Amino acid sequence: IGGGVKVLDCEGTPEDWQGLEVIGRGEDWWEINAAMEAELEELSTRIKTRYEQGDKALVGTDEITIVEEYPEIRQKCPVADEWFERHARRGRKARRFIICLSQFDRVGAWGLEGKADLADCFYKLRLGKIAVNHAKSLKKDTLVAWLRQDQSHALLDDSPCKLPSYREMKALPMAYTRTIPQLNSNNKNDPEKTPENAVKTSQDKDSSDCFSDEGTLLWRLIQKHGGDKSDSYVITEVMGYTGKRYGEGKQILQELRCKYEQE
Numbered sequence: 001i002g003g004g005v006k007v008l009d010c011e012g013t014p015e016d017w018q019g020l021e022v023i024g025r026g027e028d029w030w031e032i033n034a035a036m037e038a039e040l041e042e043l044s045t046r047i048k049t050r051y052e053q054g055d056k057a058l059v060g061t062d063e064i065t066i067v068e069e070y071p072e073i074r075q076k077c078p079v080a081d082e083w084f085e086r087h088a089r090r091g092r093k094a095r096r097f098i099i100c101l102s103q104f105d106r107v108g109a110w111g112l113e114g115k116a117d118l119a120d121c122f123y124k125l126r127l128g129k130i131a132v133n134h135a136k137s138l139k140k141d142t143l144v145a146w147l148r149q150d151q152s153h154a155l156l157d158d159s160p161c162k163l164p165s166y167r168e169m170k171a172l173p174m175a176y177t178r179t180i181p182q183l184n185s186n187n188k189n190d191p192e193k194t195p196e197n198a199v200k201t202s203q204d205k206d207s208s209d210c211f212s213d214e215g216t217l218l219w220r221l222i223q224k225h226g227g228d229k230s231d232s233y234v235i236t237e238v239m240g241y242t243g244k245r246y247g248e249g250k251q252i253l254q255e256l257r258c259k260y261e262q263e
Helices: 028-053 070-076 080-090 128-137 141-149 166-171 216-226 231-238 243-260
Strands: 003-009 021-023 065-069 096-100 153-156 159-162
Touching: 021 028, 028 070, 028 096, 028 231, 070 080, 080 096, 080 216, 096 216, 128 141, 128 153, 141 153, 141 159, 159 216, 216 231, 231 243
Parallel strands: 003 021, 003 065, 065 096
Antiparallel strands: 153 159
16 A cells, blocks of 8 residues: 555554554553544644645655554544544545554444445445355345355455455565455545545446346456466365365356356
């Protein structure tokens, strides 16, 4: 993602977030709150600079703050809600971005009740059980099954995406150049989508990128992530069929090719 990266983490260990500035270890709520206050002042300064000198004055000054266990931090730090809302509404143009992490998917934990406009400022990456439960709430049984096939399967908003393997992520911790492969070409992480300029909206239900059945879902995944890869890569890494299930995946791949390549 580039830029300067800072972490607010109330329970991090010395081994966590190596190479980054970490604030708030050991539940130092005062330190975290003070850091958020300082970032609000910096945000105001940047907005003023942009007003006086234009966007070019902020080129190359990107700052990213990662917040671990955000719902707990917002309960303990009085300035957290203001920090979250102002960055949601003004952060993009001021070149200040936030990434908030949580084990909870409920809007109440995030302080977003009745604030759909704020929620739409963010992309939501859901992993593991949270992704599965969200897919269940959407009543998409095919998506639920796909998410359960492999730990690298996740949701970006309501759309399926495949994360890089743990090995790849561990090998490139400081590269800052890796983006999450997105299945839906209309769901790119476009910074222009904010309440200030074209709020991020859900996909058109008639879009050709929507999936109506399991076959279509798998075939689009294969096209997106395995078009130039070997069959074994497609079967294990894209479709998620490994070990004893490899043969099953191979048969499904052959059937998909017969069906969709003819179309």
